[in-house]
Amino acid sequence: MRAVRRPLVGGILLSAALVAALAGGVALGSVPLPPGAVWSALAGSGRDPTALTIVRSIRLPRVLAGALTGGALAMSGALFQALLRNPLAEPYLLGVSSGAAFGAVAALTVIGPALGTLTTGGFAFAGGLLAIAIVFRVAWTVGRVDTRVLILAGVVVSAFFGAGVMLLLSLARGDVFRSAVLWTMGSLDGTSWNGVGLLGLGALATAVAGLMLSRHLNALALGEEAAAHLGTPVERVKRIAYVAASLAAAITVSVAGVIGFVGLVVPHAVRMAWGSDHRTLIPLSLLGGAVTLVVADTVAQTVARPLVLPIGVVTAVLGVPLFLVLLRRAGA
Amino acid sequence: MPEPAAFELLGAGVRYRDGEPEALRDVDLRVDAGGLTAVLGPNGAGKTTLVRLLTGVLEPTRGEARFLDRPLAKWPRRELARRLAVVTQEPPPAVPLTVREYVALGRTPYMSPWSAPGPAERALVARTLERTGLGPLERRPVSDLSGGERQRAKLARALAQEPEVLVLDEPTAHLDLGHALWVFDAMRELVMQQGITVLCITHDMNLASRRAERLVLIGRGRVLADGAPRDVLVPPVLEAAYGGSVEVHDLGASGLAVLPTSFAGPGARGGPAV
Amino acid sequence: MRPHAWRTPGIVAALVALGAATLAILRGPGPREGRRPGGQDAVGPATRVVSLIPAATEILFAIGAGDRLVGRTHWGVHPAAARAVPDVGDGIRPALEAIMAREPDLVVVVAGSDNRGVARRLESLGVRTLPLTHNTLGDLERNILALGDAVGCGGSARSLVRRIHDGLADVEREREPPPVRVYYDVWPDPPMTIGAGSYLDSLLTLAGARNVFGDLPAPSPQVSLEAIVRRDPELVLYWTEGGGAAPDERPGWDNIPAIAAGRVARIDGELVTRLGPRVADAARELARAVHRGSAPADEPSPGSIRPPEEAVCVP
Numbered sequence: 001m002r003a004v005r006r007p008l009v010g011g012i013l014l015s016a017a018l019v020a021a022l023a024g025g026v027a028l029g030s031v032p033l034p035p036g037a038v039w040s041a042l043a044g045s046g047r048d049p050t051a052l053t054i055v056r057s058i059r060l061p062r063v064l065a066g067a068l069t070g071g072a073l074a075m076s077g078a079l080f081q082a083l084l085r086n087p088l089a090e091p092y093l094l095g096v097s098s099g100a101a102f103g104a105v106a107a108l109t110v111i112g113p114a115l116g117t118l119t120t121g122g123f124a125f126a127g128g129l130l131a132i133a134i135v136f137r138v139a140w141t142v143g144r145v146d147t148r149v150l151i152l153a154g155v156v157v158s159a160f161f162g163a164g165v166m167l168l169l170s171l172a173r174g175d176v177f178r179s180a181v182l183w184t185m186g187s188l189d190g191t192s193w194n195g196v197g198l199l200g201l202g203a204l205a206t207a208v209a210g211l212m213l214s215r216h217l218n219a220l221a222l223g224e225e226a227a228a229h230l231g232t233p234v235e236r237v238k239r240i241a242y243v244a245a246s247l248a249a250a251i252t253v254s255v256a257g258v259i260g261f262v263g264l265v266v267p268h269a270v271r272m273a274w275g276s277d278h279r280t281l282i283p284l285s286l287l288g289g290a291v292t293l294v295v296a297d298t299v300a301q302t303v304a305r306p307l308v309l310p311i312g313v314v315t316a317v318l319g320v321p322l323f324l325v326l327l328r329r330a331g332a
Numbered sequence: 333m334p335e336p337a338a339f340e341l342l343g344a345g346v347r348y349r350d351g352e353p354e355a356l357r358d359v360d361l362r363v364d365a366g367g368l369t370a371v372l373g374p375n376g377a378g379k380t381t382l383v384r385l386l387t388g389v390l391e392p393t394r395g396e397a398r399f400l401d402r403p404l405a406k407w408p409r410r411e412l413a414r415r416l417a418v419v420t421q422e423p424p425p426a427v428p429l430t431v432r433e434y435v436a437l438g439r440t441p442y443m444s445p446w447s448a449p450g451p452a453e454r455a456l457v458a459r460t461l462e463r464t465g466l467g468p469l470e471r472r473p474v475s476d477l478s479g480g481e482r483q484r485a486k487l488a489r490a491l492a493q494e495p496e497v498l499v500l501d502e503p504t505a506h507l508d509l510g511h512a513l514w515v516f517d518a519m520r521e522l523v524m525q526q527g528i529t530v531l532c533i534t535h536d537m538n539l540a541s542r543r544a545e546r547l548v549l550i551g552r553g554r555v556l557a558d559g560a561p562r563d564v565l566v567p568p569v570l571e572a573a574y575g576g577s578v579e580v581h582d583l584g585a586s587g588l589a590v591l592p593t594s595f596a597g598p599g600a601r602g603g604p605a606v
Numbered sequence: 607m608r609p610h611a612w613r614t615p616g617i618v619a620a621l622v623a624l625g626a627a628t629l630a631i632l633r634g635p636g637p638r639e640g641r642r643p644g645g646q647d648a649v650g651p652a653t654r655v656v657s658l659i660p661a662a663t664e665i666l667f668a669i670g671a672g673d674r675l676v677g678r679t680h681w682g683v684h685p686a687a688a689r690a691v692p693d694v695g696d697g698i699r700p701a702l703e704a705i706m707a708r709e710p711d712l713v714v715v716v717a718g719s720d721n722r723g724v725a726r727r728l729e730s731l732g733v734r735t736l737p738l739t740h741n742t743l744g745d746l747e748r749n750i751l752a753l754g755d756a757v758g759c760g761g762s763a764r765s766l767v768r769r770i771h772d773g774l775a776d777v778e779r780e781r782e783p784p785p786v787r788v789y790y791d792v793w794p795d796p797p798m799t800i801g802a803g804s805y806l807d808s809l810l811t812l813a814g815a816r817n818v819f820g821d822l823p824a825p826s827p828q829v830s831l832e833a834i835v836r837r838d839p840e841l842v843l844y845w846t847e848g849g850g851a852a853p854d855e856r857p858g859w860d861n862i863p864a865i866a867a868g869r870v871a872r873i874d875g876e877l878v879t880r881l882g883p884r885v886a887d888a889a890r891e892l893a894r895a896v897h898r899g900s901a902p903a904d905e906p907s908p909g910s911i912r913p914p915e916e917a918v919c920v921p
Contacts, residue, residue, distance in 0.1 A: 085426035086426070087426075211445060212445045213445075214445070215440050215443040215444075215445070216440070218437060218440070219437055219440045220426075221425045221426045221427045221429070221437075222422060222425055222437065223422050223423050225389070225420065225422075226418075226420070226422050227440075228389070228409070229387065229413060229416075229417070229418040229420075230413050230437065230438070230440040230441060230493070231409050231410040231411075231412065231413030231414070231440055231441035232409070232440065233409055271427065275433075276427040276428070276429070276433075277433070279448070
């Protein structure tokens with residue numbers, strides 16, 4: 001029998017953890033700075049312009065971007081898991097990551113050199129949207145979305161764009177190749193305040209959609225027909241939720257690259273601790289995802305100074321053993 | 333002013349796909365408020381289609397389907413869910429739920445995005461759990477329940493919707509004698525004590541004859557018989573519907589016992605009306 | 607339920623608008639944040655340079671500006687003196703903090719690489735960047751001069767360019783027709799070689815050889831064993847610094863007549879695979895291998911450029 005702790009307590013815990021993680025992320029980075037310098041840089045009273053630049057212009061946007069990215073991915077994962085009634089669902093299921101990777105790699109290897117420098121992020125976003133559009137076009141028939149067709153289409157479209165990425169990489173020059181591969185592994189380093197703003201919009205939209213739909217997402221756990229009999233406008237809910245969740249994933253990929261694992265595992269961990277009611281699952285996933293990614297980013301920045309590891313690697317390497325421990329304890 | 337009929341089907345027909353024969357043809361059916369109506373018929377006769385029509389899942393391709401004197405298509409989903417509760421076969425829930433959470437989902441039509449359930453809501457769920465005998469099980473995961481207990485939980489969830497009308501699709505399938513009787517008794521009690529209109533599809537002729545005041549026999553997409561149990565469960569009617577031959581024994585207060593003595597397959601001459 | 611059409615035009619329009627917004631947001635450099643000493647407002651030679659291109663590091667030392675380097679890439683460190691310069695991480699995906707901590711007034715970056723991190727961000731932080739494309743001999747000359755101007759060592763840059771020209775001209779003069787048909791082995795599995803897009807192809811031509819895959823435009827195309835056999839090179843050049851077996855020890859490669867006949871020559875990979883100040887030496891090394899087919903000698907041949915430690919900056 002599960003012991004269910006009060007979600008409110010969970011919210012307080014996670015919020016405190018997030019504050020600590022943000023503080024840690026600002027204090028630590030690939031360049032060691034004494035805490036006093038960090039503090040005075042934040043307060044604006046520092047006299048060291050280098051520390052000021054590093055803390056305010058580089059680290060602060062980066063940790064905020066990390067928090068928003070993690071939160072958006074976790075909420076997106078929670079939404080997909082509710083819509084597909086499948087615990088293996090995650091934000092990239094419908095081909096967003098492959099499409100975005102294809103867009104980004106195309107920009108780096110083919111389009112960029114032809115047209116001068118262009119935003120990889122914008123192309124990644126376009127690629128992600130293209131993948132989603134294809135998947136929905138296939139699965140949308142006569143006013144309803146067939147879930148099985150959706151999943152299959154997602155798998156196939158992912159494979160297609162993945163093959164496209166490999167084709168482009170095989171024809172690319174050495175440094176371009178490296179650049180493209182590193183992009184797909186995810187990085188928050190160098191995120192601008194504009195990027196933070198975009199992520200904030202995406203996370204906000206997803207949170208609002210998720211919270212407004214939470215009672216219907218709860219009902220969907222019983223199956224689409226039963227939910228309809230409980231008054232849920234099933235197709236409308238699916239439409240809004242799929243769009244919100246996919247957009248959140250597409251925005252995070254275009255700003256931060258492909259960061260796996262967070263969208264799949266954080267909602268599960270939250271569910272195990274505080275239950276499946278989406279009214280609490282959505283906000284707690286937001287917090288949990290934010291904490292996870294900020295910590296992972298800090299580790300990525302500090303563990304191999306001055307090299308910065310790709311975040312996707314850190315989330316997997318750290319997250320998997322932790323999650324396995326959680327699973328064992330839940331099963332015991 | 334006369335009470336509105338719970339359900340009314342006027343010349344209703346349903347065709348699933350062009351070129352196929354209609355699954356339901358020319359059905360005129362009026363179910364008044366109050367009372368327990370049982371719907372029977374061979375497999376594939378159109379019973380499930382009928383329930384889908386009545387609950388708004390399908391729109392009739394011909395004719396009209398009305399609920400409480402309003403066409404079903406015009407009912408906003410939320411309002412409909414506050415008046416009509418449906419109990420069907422369902423896959424197990426996709427996430428682990430306790431019995432209390434499961435039953436509390438019945439309150440979905442009353443929830444809004446910006447309100448958490450208050451003490452009144454929680455009391456109602458608790459009362460529903462008591463009435464269906466699920467009090468001691470309220471913290472158990474639904475997946476741990478036996479078939480009979482799960483059926484009780486489904487019924488409790490439907491009741492949490494505070495419906496005026498309750499529709500059940502084969503509620504006693506897979507249940508043992510005791511639980512089957514419990515279901516029919518519960519339906520009877522809902523009608524008598526709470527004035528809820530109940531309509532259920534069932535294969536259980538004995539229990540239907542004991543507890544329902546009206547039986548509707550569907551065959552070949554049409555209503556073949558409609559009336560009191562003793563008028564419907566007679567060998568000529570049953571043999572026309574199911575094919576083969578039957579014996580019917582009147583057991584007085586214990587209802588009617590229908591025993592098949594021989595069977596001809598569907599499509600055979602004299603076979604069931606599918 | 608009535609099936610109703612998905613409001614396609616509306617949704618498509620909304621998505622296009624969102625995409626355009628994203629492009630716009632992620633495109634432009636953000637507002638200038640912070641003022642850096644010697645930032646974009648400053649004119650004049652750079653005195654604190656971070657080089658994210660290993661070849662640029664080498665060039666800066668070769669023109670006598672090595673003392674102006676305050677940061678270098680983690681990989682590809684040359685010459686030996688560069689090891690003393692602080693490491694700022696990967697060149698393609700550098701650690702922004704590490705770069706900024708060096709307080710540079712100029713950062714040399716690879717042109718056209720992923721924009722998300724490097725050049726745009728640095729510019730928005732007020733740091734001058736010098737994007738360089740560094741693939742051909744023409745690029746080398748341009749970049750030496752550009753770097754020379756940027757650090758105020760234009761004179762030594764120009765003389766370096768002259769010495770490289772002279773060195774290459776010497777090699778070209780000494781070549782004997784007809785050109786030797788050569789296969790240049792870059793990688794064994796899958797077989798990779800050089801094409802017309804690589805500076806090595808030009809060097810081979812100067813050295814009196816002809817790259818049998820010189821008709822392929824890509825810089826490092828992937829070919830097949832079959833194709834190599836069909837083009838029947840007279841000589842196979844290889845280098846071992848990258849690991850891997852020599853061509854005559856690889857199974858199946860003796861199908862190539864040149865290998866079966868033992869016409870393979872090892873070249874100094876460390877020297878030849880760099881497009882930098884020692885490119886004339888690289889050409890000479892290729893010429894040696896092509897004409898005599900022997901192992902590399904130990905001392906630097908006469909006529910090589912002055913070793914970088916002795917370079918002096920001349921404005």
